[in-house]
Amino acid sequence: MTFEIYGNTITIEQGSTFSLSLNWADSSGDTLTLSTDNYTARMMGRVGRESSSTLFSWATGSEIVLANSNPNIVITAAATATDDLPAPTEGVYDLELVSAAGVVSKILKGRLRGGLAWPRWSGCANWWKHRASLGKG
Secondary structure, three states, rough: OOEEEOOOOEEEEEEEEEEEOOEEOOOOEEEEOOOOOOOEEEEEEEOOOOOOOEEEEEOOOOOOEEEOOOOOOEEEEHHHHHHHOOEEEEEEEEEEEEEOOOOOEEEEEEEEEEEOOOOOOOOOOOOOHHHHHHOOO
16 A cells, blocks of 8 residues: 655754654554554655755664554654754655565655754743844744
8 A cells, every 4th residue: 555645844953852653544544553564664864856865864673663553653863863964954855664575655755854953042031032133033
């Protein structure tokens, strides 16, 4: 089965934990049992569609966990994994599932935005002045 979503933009902030939870279901809406059925997953960010230059490469067993219940795909990249993203970054990404038989299904792809996180002024009484000084006011 192929299920694809196009045109989704994700933002990954440099030095921040990135998390995305998805549920891949069949045409009846039943959650697929990805771990029982021995699927693996991989997600890659690139500078462009045809580019061999990667921004990141994540896989099952490290940043991606597959399960049998909703959500059955959980992607979590620690802040240390996003530290090396160039800032600012524009690119593309795709998420693929690979069956035990080796069938690859591209289930999610879209635009990627990455780079510097918005400054956080925790506990700052004048946060609005800082925001205005950056043209965000």
